[in-house]
Amino acid sequence: MVNIENLIRKNIRELKPYSSARAEFTGEASVFLDANENPYNPPYCRYPDPMQRELKLAIAAQKNVATEQILLGNGSDEPIDLLIRSFCEPQRDNMVAIAPTYGMYKVAADINNVAYRKALLNEQFDFCADDLLKIADNHTKLIWLCSPNNPTGNSLNRQEIVNTIEAFRGIVVLDEAYIDFSKRQTFLQELHKYPNLVVLQTFSKAWALAGVRLGMAFAATEIIATLNKVKYPYNISVLTQQHALRQILQRKDDVAAWVQTLLAEREKLQAALTSLPCVLHIYPSDANFILVKVTNANAVYRHLISRGVVVRNRHSVELCADCLRITVGAPPENAMLTELLISELKAL
Numbered sequence: 001m002v003n004i005e006n007l008i009r010k011n012i013r014e015l016k017p018y019s020s021a022r023a024e025f026t027g028e029a030s031v032f033l034d035a036n037e038n039p040y041n042p043p044y045c046r047y048p049d050p051m052q053r054e055l056k057l058a059i060a061a062q063k064n065v066a067t068e069q070i071l072l073g074n075g076s077d078e079p080i081d082l083l084i085r086s087f088c089e090p091q092r093d094n095m096v097a098i099a100p101t102y103g104m105y106k107v108a109a110d111i112n113n114v115a116y117r118k119a120l121l122n123e124q125f126d127f128c129a130d131d132l133l134k135i136a137d138n139h140t141k142l143i144w145l146c147s148p149n150n151p152t153g154n155s156l157n158r159q160e161i162v163n164t165i166e167a168f169r170g171i172v173v174l175d176e177a178y179i180d181f182s183k184r185q186t187f188l189q190e191l192h193k194y195p196n197l198v199v200l201q202t203f204s205k206a207w208a209l210a211g212v213r214l215g216m217a218f219a220a221t222e223i224i225a226t227l228n229k230v231k232y233p234y235n236i237s238v239l240t241q242q243h244a245l246r247q248i249l250q251r252k253d254d255v256a257a258w259v260q261t262l263l264a265e266r267e268k269l270q271a272a273l274t275s276l277p278c279v280l281h282i283y284p285s286d287a288n289f290i291l292v293k294v295t296n297a298n299a300v301y302r303h304l305i306s307r308g309v310v311v312r313n314r315h316s317v318e319l320c321a322d323c324l325r326i327t328v329g330a331p332p333e334n335a336m337l338t339e340l341l342i343s344e345l346k347a348l
């Protein structure tokens, strides 16, 4: 069994967290003279709930987890940083991640002066737990998996994810930012089995709230309690809490419809791209984007930019030479992209 307590950095284990006015008093009251707030301009004059109780109740019901298993952050970027700061001693500990994957894990590691080790995926952009664990050592505190993965779009082999969680003596972070676009099961319902598993999800993709900045980490209460000690007391604003709550309570059906539309558009886009001379390969996708290998990624990228269409050039990423990552947009946007790629041959 993994001992979480022993994995936490000593200074964090011993940390006495800041106790805010809003956290010390939680009962019913009508006069708040405890936080030096300005009484005018409600509700924005008041500090937000530091534990986001109301919002977490709605998320807990939606995701079928307990509120104590949820940490909310300023996007997923915040829990990524909190995990590193809570578990990795700078210049001593390290973390292992699949490669290629989401770039923020390495940036957050670099900022925290924590070594980042890459476990290269195979030709199918998948991995095997045994090979990944060979890259880990006694100072590896975190392993990063992302499924469906960015920028490759595929889901990782579920049994290999399980093998990694079961064999590793540290914490496995599984980023499920794109899970709502996939037919695969989330690992949220497995959390009770694995005290060392952290699942990341976000409101930025299927929930269409990238501008609001709200990310979620789900884990056993011991890990969540540690992240709560380290986070800024008022990390989620009143505006964000209100808006996300409204989206969950009132727009669930819209979200489901958007996902269905985007999946249908993804199929259409894949079919349209297949016949184009500049397209060499379309990788299978479980997400709201597709990775496409083209004859010359830099040239195609520049051609699209010159017509006002921006895609993500992944040419310089390992295993992704001459690949573009194309987000599935609204139907007219996808049609415009297809048109421009058809005219690509003539333009070059």
Ligand SMILES: *Cc1c(COP(=O)(O)O)cnc(C)c1O
Binding pocket: 074, 075, 076, 077, 078, 102, 146, 149, 150, 175, 177, 201, 202, 203, 204, 205, 210, 214, 215
């Ligand atoms: C887009 C994305 C996120 C979301 O990040 P936010 O900070 O929540 O907007 C997280 N992980 C991956 C792999 C992503 O591609």
